[in-house]
Amino acid sequence: MPFAKSASAMTPTPPGRSQNTVKQRLASYQARLVLPLAIVIFYPMIAFLAPTNGRAEFYPFFAWHLFAKTSSHKADVVLLVHEIEGVRLDGPTLFFELRDDFAAARGQNIQLAKLLDDYVFAMARGDSETKASLNEVIENTYLRDRANVRYDVAIIYYHPIERYTDGTITDIRTVASNQKGML
């Protein structure tokens, strides 16, 4: 335990002070001494190993795997919109490009990307309950500005710098085709 040596340098018990109280204080201090060590050991263990129940993390523990992995070949789960209010778009269009149709697209909220990751994980696990719940969030929160929308949840593959430069997407794999409202 760090700083244990300092504990031994404690002032002697003044006459009249209960030995018991001093012991309690010492015990209280020693309990706190364990705190930094316990944090460094147990927090990562819980963050890495605790069951996530279909989520990306065991809230409020988080493994801090932010931008942990990069490569020249990236994949991203996206919403591809095909049709809005019965009008077919020129081609499958990324949700974030439809700023005139959806207020949420103007916000560029990265939470949608995380939600879509959870959606694909739920599908892979066969967890239809989580999938249905996330589907409602997609349609009633992100797509709320339009009553009738036909869209896909898809994984796109690309080289990040090529996509940045000219928008090139090398491959698209549709994982779910959904419809909000009547088209």
Added chain:
Amino acid sequence: MTPLIRAGRRALGVQLGAGAPFRRITEIMPNAERVVVFYYAVSVLLTARMIADMHWLGRKTVEWDLLWPLAWAARLDIPLVIEVLSVMAFLTSVLAVQFHSRRAVRLAFVATFFLAMTAVNSVGGINHPYHAWFWVGLILVALPDGRTGAMNRHNRMSYLTVILSAQAIFMLFYTMAGLYKVYFGVDAIIEGVPGNFSFSALSWTIADRSVQTGTTPLLAELIIFNPALAWPAFISVLYVQVFAVVAVFRRRLHIVWGYALIGFHLGTWLLMEIIFIQHVLLLVVLLLLSPFAAGPVSMRAVVRELPLVGLLLRPLRSAASRPLQTGGQLGDT
């Protein structure tokens, strides 16, 4: 147990004896209390912003994906619940500024803050701006009660240990983030595929983030097309992140690591338009204002303390000092 503790101390570079953080307990207690007061004072600012954020979140969100701490709210008027929670978090933060010496108040703050931050993350997908703030708040609940001026030595040492723990958990988050990058980088090298240690790794990350969010950060293009600028910066960030938790136990590094990580957050804004303002504030409160931070120290002393670098320099230092200690060798040169 003792040899194990000694080995742990040596590994972390914990300074005891003359340089020990607890050597001048009475002297550093006011600085430790300042950390706590500042934490709650800044909490007032964050929770005040939360009130407005919750108001708009409640209005725009139709479908909720409530996380477990807020599952009980499913049967209630959720927008109303989260507005009430944010107001409660604000009020308890204000109380905690004045009554930070009372555990009940600190506990009330962290409980209401936790519920309020859960609401932000109950719309599908979890963001992490408030996680560290919450965990530090939770650790501070363990502070001993009572006025610091009237505390006995045990309680003062307990107080400082809790502050150290708050620093440790916060820096642990950076270490975890760094270790993940190293792990995947090494994995890519083993697999023989492009990865985190590739020359263009940071350029790919920045370009990817930019196309994902449609943002155009100020320096993004410069780094995307000039990976030679990016690589040294990325490796430096990795070093600072991986050894962040070690720096907590080396008080001469507190200020250096504070500035380095604030620089990192400034960089993520300039390159990716991500700014963890809450983390920057925590770095100011916990590291730049660290009660354990050494006073003025020489650059040489800081370099000696640097994890890994200090270790690598040790043989050179010994070699340099040896001829002076053994006069016979001077004649050999």
